Amino acid sequence: MAIKSVDICCGLAWGDEAKGKIVSHLIQKNKYDWICRWNGGSNAGHTIYIGGKKYATHIIPAGVFYNIPCYIGPDCLINVDAFIKEINYLNDNGFDTSKIFVSGNAHVITKEHVNDDISQYQKQQGSTGSGIAPCARDKFARKGILLKDYDKFPYKDNIWTESHSPLFGDILCEGAQGFWLDINHGMYPYVTSSYTLPYSACSLGFTHRVIRNIYGAAKVYDTRVGVDPYFEHHDAHLYKDTFDNIATIGEEYGTTTKRKRKVEWLNLDKMIYAINICGTNIIIMSKIDILEKINTFAYIYNSEYVVCDDKKDFIRNINTIILNKCSVVDKIIYSDNPETINHL
Numbered sequence: 001m002a003i004k005s006v007d008i009c010c011g012l013a014w015g016d017e018a019k020g021k022i023v024s025h026l027i028q029k030n031k032y033d034w035i036c037r038w039n040g041g042s043n044a045g046h047t048i049y050i051g052g053k054k055y056a057t058h059i060i061p062a063g064v065f066y067n068i069p070c071y072i073g074p075d076c077l078i079n080v081d082a083f084i085k086e087i088n089y090l091n092d093n094g095f096d097t098s099k100i101f102v103s104g105n106a107h108v109i110t111k112e113h114v115n116d117d118i119s120q121y122q123k124q125q126g127s128t129g130s131g132i133a134p135c136a137r138d139k140f141a142r143k144g145i146l147l148k149d150y151d152k153f154p155y156k157d158n159i160w161t162e163s164h165s166p167l168f169g170d171i172l173c174e175g176a177q178g179f180w181l182d183i184n185h186g187m188y189p190y191v192t193s194s195y196t197l198p199y200s201a202c203s204l205g206f207t208h209r210v211i212r213n214i215y216g217a218a219k220v221y222d223t224r225v226g227v228d229p230y231f232e233h234h235d236a237h238l239y240k241d242t243f244d245n246i247a248t249i250g251e252e253y254g255t256t257t258k259r260k261r262k263v264e265w266l267n268l269d270k271m272i273y274a275i276n277i278c279g280t281n282i283i284i285m286s287k288i289d290i291l292e293k294i295n296t297f298a299y300i301y302n303s304e305y306v307v308c309d310d311k312k313d314f315i316r317n318i319n320t321i322i323l324n325k326c327s328v329v330d331k332i333i334y335s336d337n338p339e340t341i342n343h344l
């Protein structure tokens, strides 16, 4: 059976844009045959609410919560111990993990990779310490370990080693991290060591011609974990208390590392650039409820802070600017709760 269509959900910022919620919503609304991950490893953290209960995954796609086959592609990096731990966590919570497949060409993150990451990247660049950069280094030096050659991966039947793509039907690809963490387009060297843009979803094994919708995940304010001297506006000190408030009320703590995230007003200059390169036709802006709680609405445009009168003014301005500057965008949706998205 051939591949019929591919939908992609990618992050338009620095990760943590509620991709998990969007993917979970799309799975319930549409009929998909496969849910796939194309990049990163257990550095990512996806939060999903099901029946009011909160779940967190790092490498396994959200399809597992809905009994849909999942595929983790050849560009992903696998820490086998972390993978087993995640499978056990899902099994303990009653989810069937028998339909999770991994490409045999995915690379294995070793203990040395994790140690190198902790000693060379964690402090200096604020990496998650999951071994991503050293594993990618060895992959590109062509001395890495492929999953299919690794003895200690216990789920041998779930490895895809065929030379053809195992995928068919309607596919949803969930991105990890976000635009500004991409190794090519992000703020190098303050990036991750993978391709976070939708073009790289094709590494799963399909042509870009089958791509249907590209959903762009964003938040109504920006957040950043890890080191990044380019993140903050030069006047960020003026809003220090407000940003602290947003971080607390918005529960802006890393899913993987539990670190408190830095907050900044939404940078529309950056977002416009990201949208136009990603080609995201539907934009989901999350966490408008957090700005309602602090009752302050602002953004950055043309490198300046713009403060709005109210929520209506904020949404109207943002929609006008984005629709004007990004002809690819059909629809912008604002979401005000962690579990569902209306109008998507």
Ligand code: IMP
Pocket (backbone or CB within 6 Å): 014, 015, 016, 043, 044, 045, 121, 125, 126, 127, 128, 129, 130, 131, 132, 133, 176, 177, 181, 190, 191, 192, 193, 225, 226, 227
């Ligand atoms: P690494 O991916 O662990 O090498 O980290 C590189 C940079 O990407 C650091 O600034 C991390 O904080 C950031 N990063 C990696 N994964 C995520 C994520 O899933 N969400 C947000 N930031 C991330």
Ligand code: MG
Pocket (backbone or CB within 6 Å): 015, 016, 017, 044, 045, 046, 047, 255
């Ligand atoms: Mg996350």
